[in-house]
Amino acid sequence: MDPLLLIPGPSPVVPRILEALAKPTLSHTSAGLATDVRETLDFLKACVFTASGEPFVFAGAGTLAMEVALLNVARKNDRILILSQGYFGDRMAAIAEAFGLGFDVIRSSWGSAVRDEELRKAVDSIRYDVVAVTHVDTGTGAAAPLRAYAEVLKGRDLMWIVDGVCATGGVEERMDDWGIDVILTAAQKCFGAPPGLAIDIFSPRAMAKRRSLPSVPAYYSDILRWLPVMHDPQKYFSTHAVNEIRAFAEAARIMAAEGIAARFLRQNRLARAIRTGLAALGFGLFTESEFLAPTLSVIRYPEGIDDASFRANYLTAGYAVAGGLGETAGRVFRMGHMGNLTDGQALGAVEALGETARAMGCKADVPAAVEAAAAVFHE
């Protein structure tokens, strides 16, 4: 039996989506695939509440989507500000560095996020051209206060990039209302689709900035090469990840049927239920409560539980979780709870976690913890 994938992405892919993935490979310029591409693009716009944004989807992963976002709105001598609450903000800085772009970074401590007042101070004192932020950092479980950032950045002449890889589709991101210029994400987390697609959505302002650049230091990642294909998916630039797109379109249908607002609520409920169960079992959270993201939990061990042994035992029980990154390695484990995870699967995970901890010497009342978690679903 394969384990239930509770790492913070990829999230479990339900049979209906796997069946779509296993459908015959169509021509990348066929009318059949074009229908799925169009449906995917329309869905992405709805997902981030934009009427006029330009969505792009192509073979790749989140890191490619980050590169695409930055390279298409940053001019060579632009001043770039990166807000980093951990691992993936630092990656955005590494990408800027790889392309020789100058940048400043404001880092929060791990488990926290940069506060809007700090952002205000920075953009008041220096005229930045680009501000890049991570919505949810998958290393730390911290969500940035995007709405507060939106208030700070409103009306300023700069490009605002949001990395939504661990958020888009599971946490609210209102592109038009909040004035976000680029949202980048990937298929494998909140959408519950298999990995393999990079996604970027550009505002009209961001498109205009790209058009104002004489060139970008990229070929595949140049959105102007992709734009004709997104407008007419029977055109060719580079071969689509045909089967991944068929699978993603099915994932989009599942999400559209559930309703995006209902999905955000369910996401919150899953997080609360799992955390209630964990607390009852004696596990704490690493992330500061003010910044807790609903899509994953970064969990501290009770005294005496060894990280590697715990995760190996939990895997034997049928659940895959991830270890800590960077400074948290060995001290925490990370559990994703996004996409199409069901209430029943979440309760099963809490129960197995309790049994695993008990077998390792923890005094946990497993039935009481499961009951406490289940009560959240019955509220």
Ligand code: PMP
């Ligand atoms: N940004 C964030 C917030 C992420 O969580 C991840 C992946 N965990 C990435 C970027 C990079 O995505 P990928 O691994 O698909 O390249």
